[in-house]
Amino acid sequence: MNDSKQDPNQDRFALLCAALGLLRPFWPTALAATLLGVAGGLATAALLAQVNRGLQEPGGVGAGFFLAFAGLCGLSVLGKAAAGVGNSLTGQKVIAALRKDIAARILRAPVAAIERQRIHRLVASLVNDVEAVSVFTFNVSGYAVALAVTLGCFGYLLALSPALLLLVLLAVATGVLVTHHARRAWMEDYADVRDAQDDLQKQYRAITEGAKELRVDRPRRRRVFGVLLGGAVDRIARRKSHAMRLFWTADAVGSGLFFLVIGVALLLRERLALEPAAVSGFAIVLLYVKGPIDQLVGALPALGQAQVAFRRVARLAADFDGREPVALEEPGGPTPELRHAIALDGVRYAYPAGEDGRPGFTVGPIDLEIRRGEILFIVGDNGSGKTTLIKLLLGLYAPQAGAIRLDGRPVAEAARDDYRQLFATVFTDYYLFDEVGTPGAGLPSEAERYLERLDIAHKVSLRDGVFSTTDLSTGQRKRLALLNAWAAGRPVIVFDEWAADQDPGFRHLFYTELLPDLRRQGRALVVISHDDRYFGVADRVVHMADGRIALVSAPAVPEDIAGNAGR
Numbered sequence: 001m002n003d004s005k006q007d008p009n010q011d012r013f014a015l016l017c018a019a020l021g022l023l024r025p026f027w028p029t030a031l032a033a034t035l036l037g038v039a040g041g042l043a044t045a046a047l048l049a050q051v052n053r054g055l056q057e058p059g060g061v062g063a064g065f066f067l068a069f070a071g072l073c074g075l076s077v078l079g080k081a082a083a084g085v086g087n088s089l090t091g092q093k094v095i096a097a098l099r100k101d102i103a104a105r106i107l108r109a110p111v112a113a114i115e116r117q118r119i120h121r122l123v124a125s126l127v128n129d130v131e132a133v134s135v136f137t138f139n140v141s142g143y144a145v146a147l148a149v150t151l152g153c154f155g156y157l158l159a160l161s162p163a164l165l166l167l168v169l170l171a172v173a174t175g176v177l178v179t180h181h182a183r184r185a186w187m188e189d190y191a192d193v194r195d196a197q198d199d200l201q202k203q204y205r206a207i208t209e210g211a212k213e214l215r216v217d218r219p220r221r222r223r224v225f226g227v228l229l230g231g232a233v234d235r236i237a238r239r240k241s242h243a244m245r246l247f248w249t250a251d252a253v254g255s256g257l258f259f260l261v262i263g264v265a266l267l268l269r270e271r272l273a274l275e276p277a278a279v280s281g282f283a284i285v286l287l288y289v290k291g292p293i294d295q296l297v298g299a300l301p302a303l304g305q306a307q308v309a310f311r312r313v314a315r316l317a318a319d320f321d322g323r324e325p326v327a328l329e330e331p332g333g334p335t336p337e338l339r340h341a342i343a344l345d346g347v348r349y350a351y352p353a354g355e356d357g358r359p360g361f362t363v364g365p366i367d368l369e370i371r372r373g374e375i376l377f378i379v380g381d382n383g384s385g386k387t388t389l390i391k392l393l394l395g396l397y398a399p400q401a402g403a404i405r406l407d408g409r410p411v412a413e414a415a416r417d418d419y420r421q422l423f424a425t426v427f428t429d430y431y432l433f434d435e436v437g438t439p440g441a442g443l444p445s446e447a448e449r450y451l452e453r454l455d456i457a458h459k460v461s462l463r464d465g466v467f468s469t470t471d472l473s474t475g476q477r478k479r480l481a482l483l484n485a486w487a488a489g490r491p492v493i494v495f496d497e498w499a500a501d502q503d504p505g506f507r508h509l510f511y512t513e514l515l516p517d518l519r520r521q522g523r524a525l526v527v528i529s530h531d532d533r534y535f536g537v538a539d540r541v542v543h544m545a546d547g548r549i550a551l552v553s554a555p556a557v558p559e560d561i562a563g564n565a566g567r
């Protein structure tokens, strides 16, 4: 997608609003920094006028002159320093606020919205875009100072000679036209650079997460390095160089115009009957004001990048505009209890249609009850909708029809985050947190014993509730994930193909000892499984086929495991 196709005026306005919005919480510091900076900028312009006056004073300058000179110097230097300090203070706060805002949006976003995002795009946005928007906001009062110096100097020029000011304004207008023209082209460059940065992020993931596969596959390695990653890197370098070439060309034209204006002023000196004081003041001011004008022009590439980045951050923010209340800093509502059962009542969920127009997979309508103190297996072919069903049960996907009832009462949208606190999970793509149990709630006393039980105590210990290591085999890591789920103390534990990575001995232990133990503690256990040998361990087995419940059965426990299964 090319980002440069949107209305640039609307976009710039949105960026300005966003920059001001970001600055709003810190407005006292930002305003003070800007005002001091503007005062310093105006003092600098007045200082130039004072210097010119001093140069033209026939009898030399007196004490009063020096007093004013020193005062203006002090104001100019201090104003600039104060603006700089204030800027960096606010800038850092803005960056921190923006980072937290995006993180909070991700934490509050519906899980389906996060799953729709491509991770590499998300990371590229978090790294590049937040930075680019912040950098621009960071400099807002610096630009205000440069503008104040420029306008102050123009005011002095007006006092010296309106004709000379007109000449300067003509040159500035020409420079603005040239820059504006070049800017369009470099905006396209920056939009393309951002697309390439997404590609680069994707390839960075490929070479780190796919390191093993690439080590054994030379042709693919060559392609990833030479074509995909190399292509993205070269594209970024090419488009950035092009953008900067345009910028420096426009800048050179601007500088040339400056010197041209000074030359023209010297040429027209006689014809315009200019005073020597006016000409020298003009030259001093013009040479000085070139710095702030360069600073303003130099802001344009940063502004361009910020615009491109802002669009992306805005799009990300819109995608993640979670409507669900999810408590972040505050503790949230009371954790609900499960007394009897959770019921799915005609629950239905359809994934959105694919890019090829094919309708998305649909689960439901599902009617199912999960009772306290039971083991419920969910089984079925690959792609039959088992994981989608448990995401609905967990309240990770909002049902598009039907309702979830907790002990007979429907779970309202506002209470969904509280409802989710009933569950502990081990998904197939689980994330292993190294802090055990519920943070702030302490560690269950039997945690060490559980490590023994999971046959992992010889590898891992617990130090202040943190695993000593998570550098373990796939099956061992999954045992730690189970320990985490157990230690969270929730009334329902959901396992998605937990036993798939376990050796036969431990798989047997899981089905015949651990699950029955957890049931004895009064928990409900929802287990997605392909291990048909152990289906008899379950109180009920829900067979999924093509997104629906095809059958609910209660198979007998096979002889060889009957003794342990506790049924």
Ligand SMILES: Nc1ncnc2c1ncn2[C@@H]1O[C@H](COP(=O)(O)OP(=O)(O)OP(=O)(O)O)[C@@H](O)[C@H]1O
Residues within 6 Å of the ligand: 115, 351, 352, 360, 361, 380, 381, 382, 383, 384, 385, 386, 387, 388, 389
């Ligand atoms: N994030 C998603 N976006 C769109 N469609 C999805 C998504 N996740 C799953 N699906 C679709 O839903 C169908 C069911 O997926 P689900 O993961 O629920 O199956 P499953 O029974 O758990 O499969 P498996 O045994 O392979 O884990 C899939 O065939 C897929 O087409």
